[in-house]
Amino acid sequence: MIHILYTGGTIGMQPSADGLAPASGFEALARAAQAQRSDAPQMPEWQLKELAPLIDSANMTQPQWQRLAQECWEARRQGASGVVILHGTDTLAFTSGALAFLLATLDIPVIITGSMLPAGAPQSDAWENFFGALTAFEQISTPVVEVFFHDICMAAWNCRKVRSTGRHAFVPAWEDTHASANTQLAKLGNLRINADASPQVATLTLFPGIQAAYAEPLLQAVDGLVIECYGSGTAPSENSALMAAFERAAERGVLLLAISQCAQGNVVFDTYAAGSRLAKAGVIGAGRMTREAALGKLYWCCSAELDAEQRRYWLRQNVLGEHGSV
Template structure:
């Protein structure tokens, strides 16, 4: 894990750089000057050299979407390939920080430099803020050496970007990695899926199963034009298997080419369709097991695969194997 000496700091907005307005806290530009001024006050810090890029306009991460992910990936590629950066720090709002970390994990497969995302629960400059600790902590981690791939740094912890989740809002220690069983064969990343591959936005949906869900409600999602669905099942991958209309809705969507993937809605869950008959009936509709993948990882991986223009069968193949430790330790 070589040390990063010249990093790209990519600012997207978020709480870390927000400033007070008449309407409340709002994303603000000009964060490079604030970062430089704060670093000048801490001369003992051993930090890598950095160059600053800003995605405009800076956004509240609650407004994050696929096009923002693609813009981040492009800016990171340019920073590495054109500007010679050997590490990347992405400053991001916390609401969708884990989603972006997961998406970038798949969009940047094969990139030979480390990418670290961080943010803060309180804006920089506010009393008790975690902003500078998180930002400079992430920069120091890059300076010390971080393995290639995407990581999330928060509250002193470096976490795999493809397995981290936001777990709370009442504490500065808002992110963590829950223990989820991981199974899956790790395979080399094919050229058709590496960071050079062009992606495009693709309509996706996430839907939890719940007592009383109907086929009509499920069809409302499946017939809305989505190309992929992350279905959050009960426990180890079960659902209302006695509802023939609901199962038929899934089967028809799969035959139309919609990619259907299943994850557990339990925080420490793992999908194994072979345990219960109810799970087997769901699997028979065309659902692909996400194993112990988080919602963020499943959505990010599905976007990366479908966004690359792969057909349904190839998406299902690559979703079922491990590409960057999303399915295996």
């Protein structure tokens, strides 16, 4: 039995006076659509749970990642052979990046999908993604978390939304994901997540002229920060106040994780002196991770029942292949 968690999103939206809005009743629509399909007898059995309140994914919050993870674990306890999460596309990659780590030790597959147009709308992609996700379980032989969109399955930590219209909205950030995964996952068995944790994680994009005064309030407010650096992981290293702010935050136990602003960028701190200065300030390089996966991994590390040094250890590890080969 496949358990479906319906969070809202475009796939089940209906028109309102203010535009498309989340709506109940998706299960009835899906059952009716399935009955009209020639392959209906071959579809796996499924049951659907609406996660009230249904939301536009623009309103997704980090604590809701924990709720989704708990719902997946509960589905497993109820005997589910897999889980489909129906999610709005705006923040789907962020949720996927977090669940890739929060569900890393779950022993059933999870597929996350949605649509760019509501079910029933002309030329909607809702049913091709919904039923495509259900049939995709036939090709999944390991308990992974993946995103399914327009006939493509991609690792949950490796997807990126690149278009706001059209069917091909999501693409893999990197193509060699399965080849780069290593054995770190096997070491996660004893790692416990505090389901009641509410860590604060955020992102900071570097830009020419950034000042410590801009970054300091954020550094004071968070448990973890993704720093979106230039190129291979460089920053304004001659801005001593900014570097000192990073260093003080790291000393307080704030997890600082550096990614590249380049779509195909790898963070390698020792390539340039301007990158080495970040490493000396206590910033951890994330290799080729996407913004969404980096934020999700930070949330996972900050939610784990670990001390500060253990969290830094796991942040450095290439748990799912997310760092790439560097």
